[in-house]
Each structure stands twice: as structure tokens, then as C-alpha cells.
Amino acid sequence: MNQFPDELLLKLMSFLGYRDLLTLSITNKRFYNLVQDEQLWKRLYKNQFNHTFLVHKYSDATSSKEMFKLHWTKDLTLFKVKYGNYQVKMTTINYGGNITNTNGTFTLELHQDRSLLANLLVEQGSEYNESTDATWTGTFDVENRTMNIKERFGHHPGYFIYTAQINDKVIEGTYFWDIKPTAGGRLIIELV
Amino acid sequence: MATNVEETYLYSSPTTFKVSSKDGEIFDIDDSFINQSKTIKNMLNVLDIADNHMPIPLQNIKGTMLNAAIVFCKYHKNDLLSIPDDEDEDDFERDAYEPRRSDDISEWDKEFIKQFTVEEGTLFDIIMAANYLDIKALLAVGCKTIANMVRGKNSDQVRQMFNISYDPPGEGLNTPRNSVTSKESGDNQLLTTQEKESRCKTPSPELMYD
Structure with a gap:
């Protein structure tokens, strides 16, 4: 595992969805750093929401991952509550x-x-x-x-x-x- | 594609070559292998090799992995026709947004890949061999297989699978409040099994799936 190069880990991570990536990101430091990879999240974003985006369009989104997070949570529109x-x-x-x-x-x-x-x-x-x-x-x-x-x-x-x-x-x-x-x-x- | 066929015949005599593995095993390879391993193909295009040549040394690859790769290529020798040869992996723009799926491993490939395991590290070895030889289909099968193993697991199970210990992501990013942040990864290696278990305790199932 230690000899297994990062580029190949990224390759196999490209087959995973966001939940599994998040799981990997908290297993240890190496995975955490790899999961920040911009390309992984760009692909996920594109396939999840069917369009690409400009990363800094929203003020607090500084990466594709952040953007994915924002968009994902914004898609949950299931509550109807009043004050x-x-x-x-x-x-x-x-x-x-x-x-x-x-x-x-x-x-x-x-x-x-x-x-x-x-x-x-x-x-x-x-x-x-x-x-x-x-x-x-x-x-x-x-x-x-x-x-x-x-x-x-x-x-x-x-x-x-x-x-x-x-x-x-x-x-x-x-x-x-x-x-x-x-x-x-x-x-x-x-x-x- | 006409150009590819021509290219194939550039080095078509002799039709088999010898390669030697890291541990000195010698194998005969034929067109099925040469056509699928870009690395070998490029080597043969550059080298001028006679009939009774010395085996081409593949210093990075163990005999068992090389043998497996040869078997894989023999089985897949006809697949190549449908894959455009000019597909460039480095063409990032084109590839970047393609969805990746891993549920499309053929039955034969599934059986084939079963001989390699994460525990023994052989699954990593075959992926690295495929990467070195630049055999795309084999590389994909290996990566997809590991991806499928990771899918749905929680972090403890993943750690267990890869035999890695918890290693705090580090200062400035995710610092747990009163915990093990000062420990470097090296320290973690020295933990007793009991300590490891206490850090990565497996939750009871009813807490995970309500």
C-alpha cells in the first residue's frame, strides 16, 4: 500500500462517488490529501448536476469539492415549515x-x-x-x-x-x- | 483504422519476443501482448530486435504479475479492435468529465482478478504492473475492483481493508479537540492492537443504520 503511487490511487478513486470519497478522506492523512483533488470533484459535479461551473462563483466555494457540497445541500428542498x-x-x-x-x-x-x-x-x-x-x-x-x-x-x-x-x-x-x-x-x- | 494495422505490422517479424521479469523469469510474448501494452509496443518500435534476441528486461515486474498480464492479454486479444488506438489518456479535457463506472467488469475479468488480493498486496502489484506496461484494460479492471471493495464501507472498515491506521489529517485542517493530533503517523504504527482497536472501534450496526 505504501508503495502504491498516488496517481493510481486517484485513478481508482475516480470510480467512487462522493460518499465513498469522504469516507476515504477520513481514513488517514494521505487519503485526505488525495481526496482534495480538484479533478475528482469536477467530474462528480458534472455528473451529478449535469453542468460544469466556475468555482468562485459563490463566495465561499473555493474548490470543486466545496461547490459540490454547496450544490448538494441546496438541492434538498423537502421541508415546508413556517416560523x-x-x-x-x-x-x-x-x-x-x-x-x-x-x-x-x-x-x-x-x-x-x-x-x-x-x-x-x-x-x-x-x-x-x-x-x-x-x-x-x-x-x-x-x-x-x-x-x-x-x-x-x-x-x-x-x-x-x-x-x-x-x-x-x-x-x-x-x-x-x-x-x-x-x-x-x-x-x-x-x-x- | 488502417494506420493502426500498418503500425502493427512494422514489427511483425518475428511474431514473438522474449521478455524477462524482475526475478529473472523469461516469457514469450506475442501480438496479443504487444498490441495491448503500449510500453512494449513503443519499445519495439524504437529497438531493433533480431530473431534470437536477448530477453527484454522488465525490471519493475515480478514474474507472476508478468505471467498474469500475458494471460489477460491473450484472452482480450480481440477486444483491441474496438478500442481506438489513438485514445490518449492524457487528453484531460476530453476525459475529465466522463462518468466512471465500475459495475461493468466482465465475468471472465472478475474471475481473473480474484487471484489477486489486497491483503497480500498482489492486487496493488498487478495494477502497478498494468500501469507500467500501459495495459489500459487491465489497469481499469484492477482499479474498479478495489473501488468496488471500498464502496459502502465506513472508514474503519476501509482502514482495516488497507491495513492503515488512523492518522490525523494534520494541523490547520482538521484538528480534533483533545485527541491524538500530536501523534505522527510513525507513532501510530507503534500502537498495540488494543490501542488501535480503541481508536478505531467499530460501531454497533444499529447506530449506523437506523
Whole structure:
């Protein structure tokens, strides 16, 4: 494995989808670095959304991977909620990195002034951290009908793929935790 | 394509050549191999080789891998006709956005590739051999096979499969809060099995799939 050259790993990674790439990216440092490869994500993006794009079109997208992430989360338009308080039940269906069980609930309060408060209550600690009761705060952008939740502290390399339930609606989404610590993690659920 | 056929006949006498592996085994190769291995093809176009030539040394490839590659090419000798020879792997623009699928490995290829495993590292060896010899079909079968093994696994299972240990992605990127960041990969190698298990504990299934 150590003698196996990067170019060939990239070649075999080109046959994988984004979930498997994310899984690989959190196995170790070498894979992490390889998964940042621009070409892998360009191809995925093109085949997922059927067009190519300009990377810097959106301010916070600095790579194809970032762009893929944004676009992917923006495609989830399954909720219909109004302002109010909601209990969101999150169930992890796949995950990686130093996160184990992120099942839990978070209370979601959408206020008229567009502010949002979301507290995630994690049922069990993550793999490398005993205490992971993360406090997430965020904003609800009515215009874009997008809810951005930032984890206020803590950075856990990894991701989880979850289902979230608000009222009777269930969506599946991906939480990527692979960005810089200062930026925190971000969960985007689009609300319609 | 007429030009390709002509090219093939440039070195068509003699029709077999000898090659020697890293470990000194000598093999006869024929057109089926020469036509599919771009590396050999290019070599033969450059070298002027007589009938009773010394074996061409392939210093990077073990005998077992070379033999397997020859078997593979013999079976696939007729496939070549449908693949345009001028397809350039380096043509990035054209290739860059092509979807890649790995569920199209033929039954024969599946059986063939079964002799190589990740555990023994032979699957990596055959891919590297295919890469060195520039046999596209074999390279693709090998890569697709590993890709298929990775698919659907979680990170612990992948680590187990590749026999690699957790190695924090590093400063400035993903620094876990109070954990093993200061450990370099070298340290990880020294962990006892028990320690490794505690770091990469396999979650219980009901947590993964609700």
C-alpha cells in the first residue's frame, strides 16, 4: 500500500462517488490529501448536476469539492415549515472520522427576525472526544430559504450522513466536517 | 483504422519476443501482448530486435504479475479492435468529465482478478504492473475492483481493508479537540492492537443504520 503511487490511487478513486470519497478522506492523512483533488470533484459535479461551473462563483466555494457540497445541500428542498419551534430528530445512517453516534435531537427555533437557535443534543460522545455536546447556532436566510447552522466550538474531522425529521418530513443530508477549525462545521438544511 | 494495422505490422517479424521479469523469469510474448501494452509496443518500435534476441528486461515486474498480464492479454486479444488506438489518456479535457463506472467488469475479468488480493498486496502489484506496461484494460479492471471493495464501507472498515491506521489529517485542517493530533503517523504504527482497536472501534450496526 505504501508503495502504491498516488496517481493510481486517484485513478481508482475516480470510480467512487462522493460518499465513498469522504469516507476515504477520513481514513488517514494521505487519503485526505488525495481526496482534495480538484479533478475528482469536477467530474462528480458534472455528473451529478449535469453542468460544469466556475468555482468562485459563490463566495465561499473555493474548490470543486466545496461547490459540490454547496450544490448538494441546496438541492434538498423537502421541508415546508413556517416560523416556530421545531424538534428535529437526527439519525445518523453513515459517518466517518472521529464521529461515532450523532443521533440526537435538536430544537430549532425559527424567529420572525430570521435568527435561529438550534441546539443539538448528542446522545453519545464521538470517537475521540468524550464531550461532544455541541452547541450549534445559525441563521435562517428567508430569501434563500436556507438554514445555516454553525457549530460554535469543536472541530471533528469527518462527516455524517443523516436523516433529519421535522414534523412528518424526513430528509437525508450530509454534514461535512472537513473544513478549517476556525470556520466550524456547517449543516445546511433548506427550508421551503 | 488502417494506420493502426500498418503500425502493427512494422514489427511483425518475428511474431514473438522474449521478455524477462524482475526475478529473472523469461516469457514469450506475442501480438496479443504487444498490441495491448503500449510500453512494449513503443519499445519495439524504437529497438531493433533480431530473431534470437536477448530477453527484454522488465525490471519493475515480478514474474507472476508478468505471467498474469500475458494471460489477460491473450484472452482480450480481440477486444483491441474496438478500442481506438489513438485514445490518449492524457487528453484531460476530453476525459475529465466522463462518468466512471465500475459495475461493468466482465465475468471472465472478475474471475481473473480474484487471484489477486489486497491483503497480500498482489492486487496493488498487478495494477502497478498494468500501469507500467500501459495495459489500459487491465489497469481499469484492477482499479474498479478495489473501488468496488471500498464502496459502502465506513472508514474503519476501509482502514482495516488497507491495513492503515488512523492518522490525523494534520494541523490547520482538521484538528480534533483533545485527541491524538500530536501523534505522527510513525507513532501510530507503534500502537498495540488494543490501542488501535480503541481508536478505531467499530460501531454497533444499529447506530449506523437506523
